[in-house]
Amino acid sequence: MAIKEPDRIWWNPLSKDERIWVILALVWMLVSFFFMPLWHIVGAQNPPAETYRVTPEQFDRLVEGMVSKYKVGEEKGVPVVHPDPTEPVFIRASMWQWYPIVEFEKDRTYRVHLSSMDILHGFSIQPVNMNFMVFPKYDYVLKLTPTTTGEFHIVCNEFCGLGHHMMVGKIYVK
Ligand SMILES: [Cu+2]
Numbered sequence: 001m002a003i004k005e006p007d008r009i010w011w012n013p014l015s016k017d018e019r020i021w022v023i024l025a026l027v028w029m030l031v032s033f034f035f036m037p038l039w040h041i042v043g044a045q046n047p048p049a050e051t052y053r054v055t056p057e058q059f060d061r062l063v064e065g066m067v068s069k070y071k072v073g074e075e076k077g078v079p080v081v082h083p084d085p086t087e088p089v090f091i092r093a094s095m096w097q098w099y100p101i102v103e104f105e106k107d108r109t110y111r112v113h114l115s116s117m118d119i120l121h122g123f124s125i126q127p128v129n130m131n132f133m134v135f136p137k138y139d140y141v142l143k144l145t146p147t148t149t150g151e152f153h154i155v156c157n158e159f160c161g162l163g164h165h166m167m168v169g170k171i172y173v174k
Helices: 016-042 056-070
Strands: 051-053 071-075 078-081 089-094 097-099 101-104 110-116 121-126 130-134 138-144 150-156 168-173
Touching (some): 056 071, 056 110, 130 138
Antiparallel strands (some): 051 138, 071 078, 110 138, 121 130, 121 150, 150 168
């Protein structure tokens, strides 16, 4: 028996099953593609796109200004503030602390400004699991409307060095 040369026209014909899978994959790819911009318009939880340039010194002044105006207490050396909902709120990230602790009122909308004093940190509100990035030199504005009362934690979810695991902040909603 002689060795037969393989059939060179390997792509033809396309079997029925293969055609179905190619079409399904194409349709799903197109659905995903168009949903990306669509979610940005109709989605309920979009990451905000409002940012400003700020130096750590400028941001620190804004944080301290808010703290001296709205301080209502202190926990382990970290001030607790109860800001006016009509005014901007500033939360500062640094190695390895969230500053200050903020008290919000339920169902009021706040503009929360986030920035880092040093390196990249991750702002993760637990247990609701909302995640944002905090960059140095950028003021990142979140529009936040707490809908449930209670105690929430801000966990840093970007590894930021030795004390990363201790970088836990707090938000109270009353
Ligand atoms: Cu961190």
